[in-house]
Each structure stands twice: as structure tokens, then as C-alpha cells.
Amino acid sequence: MSSQAEEQPKANRGPAAGPENRRALIAAAREVYAEGGLNAPFSAVAKRAGVGQGSLYRHFPDRTALAVAVYEENVAELERLMEPDTSTLDDLLTRTVDQAMVSTAFVELVNGDRHDPRVAALGERYRGVASRLLAREQRAGRAGSHLEVEDVLLATGMLAAEIARSDPDQRLDVATRVRALFHLAFAPR
Amino acid sequence: MSSQAEEQPKANRGPAAGPENRRALIAAAREVYAEGGLNAPFSAVAKRAGVGQGSLYRHFPDRTALAVAVYEENVAELERLMEPDTSTLDDLLTRTVDQAMVSTAFVELVNGDRHDPRVAALGERYRGVASRLLAREQRAGRAGSHLEVEDVLLATGMLAAEIARSDPDQRLDVATRVRALFHLAFAPR
Amino acid sequence: MSSQAEEQPKANRGPAAGPENRRALIAAAREVYAEGGLNAPFSAVAKRAGVGQGSLYRHFPDRTALAVAVYEENVAELERLMEPDTSTLDDLLTRTVDQAMVSTAFVELVNGDRHDPRVAALGERYRGVASRLLAREQRAGRAGSHLEVEDVLLATGMLAAEIARSDPDQRLDVATRVRALFHLAFAPR
């Protein structure tokens, strides 16, 4: 009814918005995946980020690209957190629980795209963290010598998946129980 | 409308086909769930069974009904197999690996529809099996007294999920490794 | 699990059940149409009648056949009720309200199949009733001479449709109001 500018579709903010949008998309994806799992509508990510569909596709041409971006942040954080000499395998389990929702989405995804190099690279970095932790713990006599890095990877993977599967209000309980099991399994004999 | 018999709609085989169709549907569902998880297109089951959509809905009014039917067979088999006094928790793990693909779908199911009575009933039967085995093993001194039935359920659940997730040609390896972990976790201290 | 007669599908009662089924179907149709209008699932009629789908189709090869059968009973009742010298146009309106749900279903149907002879025959009988009533009322000076039988048919048709459309708990109100309008329109000038 006004004589000008009938609709204002949200001002095209120009190229400057690029990196900002990218960040918004990753954050939105983290939330959406956490709530709805990996099969949440892809378009829901754009909507939640307050960004056009097209921009989502420009930044992340496929589902894997987006998931990798999300998980990349998690791995980076993990690398940082697990660096100090005082960090333990148990810290890794704790961290896994915290990140379970995203981790699981990532794991789900990876099992579709196992051979995607982007995915493989991230997997290697994660494995590196686990490997360094394990070696350190074994040296300190806090982890059994029977353990190999694959065991640790399996443990964290299963833990994350189990948490993600669980009823939200049982997660604390489940986490405690599962960590106790792996404690026993990891202990020196 | 057409001058010749253009389509051959597939002969109505009559009610006699009923039980046969039911069996075909369950078998098809087993395969479809194994390949695509519980959210595989419902219609894919009908197609794979070579049965009309409508018949699928007649036999199983909703997803849960079908999943329950599939898993019912598994639980029944489990109850039979675990009955002898000689069966162990380790047998349960073995069996879990064998049924992993279906088991995972069931776990998915249970975590989605926890309050559906049909699902709850099956869950109870499974729990019963685990419970009897655990008690027997603890009496025999082969399982630690710290263990509760929840621990066993978590272990089998995680094992099944992990197997289902894994690359088919790594499953044997994964199974071995995970079972070894739980062996340690279950052992008396 | 019993060794014989696993399922007893409801004893085929033989040809004797024919007429009984027919009656049950008509009664069921009356209810179903009243509740769900003419687009209620055709099969719902069979279910409500406690009769196989096939029997429904045998007795009434199409929707029209069933609707005609239902309405035939209504018209017969109408003929009986309107015969006494004391019955008036107003009685016809009253009766129309009572039968509104079925009447409307019939009218709906008729507008699809206007040229179906079965339908036309019933229409004639209804028209006959209206015609006799109108003549009698005009002779008695209770209806205006401007009125033709078409006017009466339109009035009853619209009344029935309006009732059928209305919220169930407003029907009484609507009926009163509409009948008052037609009272004025029918009165001698």
C-alpha cells in the first residue's frame, strides 16, 4: 500500500557478508544437527542461519562439505584441549560426551562417504590426538599395554553414538555407565 | 480405451497369498532395514517383497508394527539360543554381532518409540535374556559383581551399532576388538 | 497355536444371508452418509455393515445404486406419511429437516448422475408427493396460487442442503429460521 519499496527482502549486504555467513551457517548446522540428527532438512540450516539457500550451496556444495566444516572446529578444539601434558584418556571421553551430538552426525556421515579425502583428513587428525594421548597414558602406567589406538577410536565412537541415541534426560546416566565400562577395559592389567 | 491389453497388472493371487505375503514383507524389511536403516522408505519394503503398497499397510499399519514383527523373530531366536545352561555373556555378544544389522534397526526403533507398548514388550523380553545370563555368569564367577543388566544392554547395543556402521569387510576385525574390550570390562575384579 | 481351525473368518452363512446383508448395507450406508457425507469411504459402508467388500459390490454395483436404495426408503416413508388429508406443506418441511442428512447426500449424488433412470424415477415420486400436497393446500387456501411445484422442490432441496451443511448444534436454529422464511414465501397474498 505504500508507494515505494513494497518489499525489502533483506538488503544484499554484498561480498563483505561472505565470511560472516559462513560462520553463521556452521553455527546453525551445529544446532540443527544436534536437534534433528543428520537427516534434518538441509534447508533448515540456511533458514536457521538467516541466510539464503543459494549462499548455503555456495559455501558448502554438499552435505559432506558442511559436516566437515562443523567437525573441523571440533577437532581443532580437541587438539588444543588435549595438548597439555596433564590431559588423559578420560578427558577425551568427557570431551566426547560433550560433543556427542555433533560427533555422531559426523560419524554417520563418514560411513556414507568413507573415501572422501576431506573426511579422511579429519579422521587422521582425530586419530593423531587419540594416539598421542594413549602413548602418554601408557608411559605413565595409567593405560594397559594391550590397548591400541583403534580401541580408543572405537570406544569414543561408540560412546558418542550411544549418547546421541539416548533420551536426552538419560544421557548423564548413560555417559557415566559407559565411561565406567571403558575405564575397566582401558586399565592396566 | 486401448485397443489391446496394454498392461498386465499382475494377477490377483487371492487371499491365499496372505500369509506368504506377510512372510515376504518381513523378510524384505529385514533386508531393507539392514541396508538403509529404519528410515528406509517404507514403500521400498513393499517393492522388494513384490507386494502392493496397500497390502503392506494391511499387514503392518505403521512402521513400528513392521519393525516389531521383524525383531520379534530375532528375540524369539535369542531366547531359544540362550536357554541352555552353557550359554554365556560372550555367546550373547557373538549372537549380537550376527544379528547386528537388524539389532541396530531395533535399537533405533526402541529409542524412537520407547513408549509404544509393542516395543516395550519386546524390550522386556530382550532384557530378560540378558538378565538371566548375567545372573548365571555372576554365580559362576565369570562376571564381576559390579555389573548390572543395564551395562550388558549398553554393551550389546553399542556393539551392534558399531558393527552396523562399519565397512562390511572390517566387521570381523571390529567385532573382535570390541568384544575384547567388553571382556575386560565384564571380568571379575 | 491350537491344532485346528487357526482362524475362523466368520462362517459363510450361505445364500440365506443375502437379503439380510442387503438390509444391513442400506442401514449402514444411512449412518455413514449421515456422518461423513457422500464422500465417506465406500468401503466404510461394508465395514459398518459387518459385511465383505465383495458383497457390497454384488448388491450395489456403484455408488448410485446404493444411494438410490437408501433414498428409496425415505421416499416410500414420505409417501406414506403425506397421504392423510391432514398433512401440510409444513409437514413436508419438517420431514425434510429430519431426513436432511440423507436427502442431501442424495441430492449431491443426483447432481452427478442426473440422467440415471433410477434416480429420475425416485425424483418423480418425490415430485408427486410435493405436487399432491401443494394442490391440496392451495385448494384449502393455505398456500398462495403463485406457487408451483418447482418452488416447493427448490425449497425442500435448499432446506435439506442448508441443514446438512450446518454445525450440528446449530441445526435446530437454522431449521427454524429457514422454515419461517419459506412460510412467508408460501403464504397466500
Next chain:
Amino acid sequence: MSSQAEEQPKANRGPAAGPENRRALIAAAREVYAEGGLNAPFSAVAKRAGVGQGSLYRHFPDRTALAVAVYEENVAELERLMEPDTSTLDDLLTRTVDQAMVSTAFVELVNGDRHDPRVAALGERYRGVASRLLAREQRAGRAGSHLEVEDVLLATGMLAAEIARSDPDQRLDVATRVRALFHLAFAPR
């Protein structure tokens, strides 16, 4: 997968097509409702408008939204036409006949979704028109003081429905006859 451009999926005309599509959808709906009533296949509207299913849902998230959009135009026109001091109740009946096909769909709509606020708002506007006309006619002594706005609404509703039900080549006749009836019913006593 194919060696040549096998399909020509119909060129995405871009957002510019938006408003045009919206208009096309409303126009198509008007036709489809007129032919098939309010339960005509929703998808038929998209097809007739030459627009994808998805676009239909984007513009009108549910049946009611579409029906309201269609009828909104009619009510607006009505408000405009009935504003002059010279317009009468009879003009309203005339107009109702002209819009009968759409009016009926609207009546159906109103009777189904009486509690939807969008529908209620339109109903109020229509009632407003009828109310103003009635008051004016009563003041001028052209309508009886026994009449209430509900009577007018019932009359237009029944008239529209009856026209919509009628054989196209009898509509003129039916309209004349029904309007004459309501003339008598509306007249001052």
C-alpha cells in the same frame, strides 16, 4: 548419465515469476473450485496454473489459505459494489448468483473451518455488507422489520449453493425462481 539433454524441465523463470505465479494460482483455484468444489485435488490447482507443486505450497501453505485468497477478492468486490446508497438486497442476490460457483466453495469452507481466524475475518466482512444493506432497506421500508441479518446470510448461502448444484442450462430459471421466493419472504408485511 545420458549422452544428450534428454529432458527439458521447464526453465526456472526466477523470483520474478513470484507475483505472477501467485495470481495464476488464485485464478486457477477459482476455476478448479468452481468445477470440482472445495475438495478438488489441491495439486490440480498447481497443474492448471502451470506451476510446480512446491510453489503452490510456498504461496499457500494449506487449503484454507488458498480458498481465503480466492474469496478475499470476491468480498472486496462485493464491498465496493454494495457501497452506493442505491444498492439493494436484491442486488446482493443478483451478485450472489453471479459469484455462485465461488460463493459455494466459500460456504463449504466456512462451514468446515469456522474457527480459523482467516476465515472468520472474511465472514465478518461479508456479514458487514449484508448488515448495512439490510438496515438501509428496512429504513426505506423495502424490507420487513422481522428480518435479521442471519436470514439474509442464509438466503444468499442457500441461493449460491442451489445455483452451484444446478444444471448449467437451468441456472437462469432456478435463480429467477429462488429470488422470487426470497422477495416474498423479505417483503414488509
Next chain:
DNA sequence: CATGAATGAGGGTTCATTCAT
């Protein structure tokens, strides 16, 4: 002649992806 399962087409809705502006 009754029964009720089988069939598949039809219509509803969602969502991944493309593309004009």
C-alpha cells in the same frame, strides 16, 4: 453367494537443488 486380501492409482506433503535477479 459371501468373504476379505491384494492391487495400484491418486492425491498430499516435504525437501534437495537450480537459477534469475
Next chain:
DNA sequence: CATGAATGAACCCTCATTCAT
């Protein structure tokens, strides 16, 4: 480079109709 509408395929579910027993 961002935007958001358009598109259509895919899945869901219901129901009219047929037909073996």
C-alpha cells in the same frame, strides 16, 4: 556474491475395485 522463489522427484497414505477361495 547474496537472495529466495521455482521446480519436481520421492515418499507417504488412503481407498476404489477386483478376484481367488
